[in-house]
Amino acid sequence: MKRSEDERMGSRYKELHERLNLWYREHGRHDLPWRQTRDPYRIYLSEIMLQQTQVSTVLERFYFPFLERFPTLAVVAEASEEEVLKAWEGLGYYSRARHLHRTARLCNGVLPSTSQELERLPGIGRSTARAIACFAFDEAAPILDANVRRILYRFFRRRKATERELWRMAERLFDAKRPYDYNQAMMDLGAMICTPKDPRCDLCPLREGCRGRQAPERYPEAKKASKTPVRRAKILLCERGGAWALSQSRERFHGGLWHFPRFEDEVSGEFLGRELARYSHFALEAEIWRVAVLPKDYDKPIGFFTPKSIEELPLGGIDRKIFKKYFGVLSVES
């Protein structure tokens, strides 16, 4: 009778939920700053920054400086997209920053309180919407991030699964009685115990119900390594009256960021060195050239900036690196 009641209530895993909760209370990362606030903006910002990004990077380099510059979503809404990109410089996946800016303006600095409304905002998908709604407003719904995903593959011993199946598994294991603690616990479990390599099944609070624990690393199926294509380009440093030419990307890649002019054909000038940059889906082998004038075929709009003003522009990683490496010398020379 009790059992059938549990199953109707969706709490077939009551015992495991208890163990997970005990584990979380003892071992969870309770000191993370976004777990010590109910401010929807601070929680939202953490969720966006943490997409495809390790906790340590966000925590040590970006979260607090961003909040210092943009303490509320209303401050984001009043700023320009470029100012937001500047605070995002070095974090990567810059569409997150552009979407953050659009979201701030779309909702006039006040986030909605349900996952259904949140999911309509740019940059907020199903999992992030539920995470914000859960952590800021106690909405009872599971999330499906990389940690939860890996746990589900192993717990239900699946090598492959569709998105729909994963969401169904997430719903099945979910502890609707403690949504906040459950969702946080699952992310900690994935990060600390059910890791991609060498998972610590002996310490796992879910081990009793885990169908994959005999061979956890078989689940999910390993992805095939895809080779990243290599592109080659010359990066041109071109000075005029103490100011240097840069263009602003209008494309999806590095959209809104500034960069030194890039050119694929021959150029005349002084060869300065090489740089290698690895991006998400290609690698760039770049030669750095100092040129007196830009090639005639370079057709993108450019602006000229002093080294001091280049400091204030949002730049991608390789351009920022080049700036730091070469510019002290060059600007002193000229």
Place this chain on the structure above:
DNA sequence: CAGGCGTGGGT
């Protein structure tokens, strides 16, 4: 649905 989309850390 598959691929575009950054960067840094870990092994």
Place this chain on the structure above:
DNA sequence: TACCCAAGCCT
């Protein structure tokens, strides 16, 4: 070294 991986979303 050369991979893999990380609190995903958009098109």
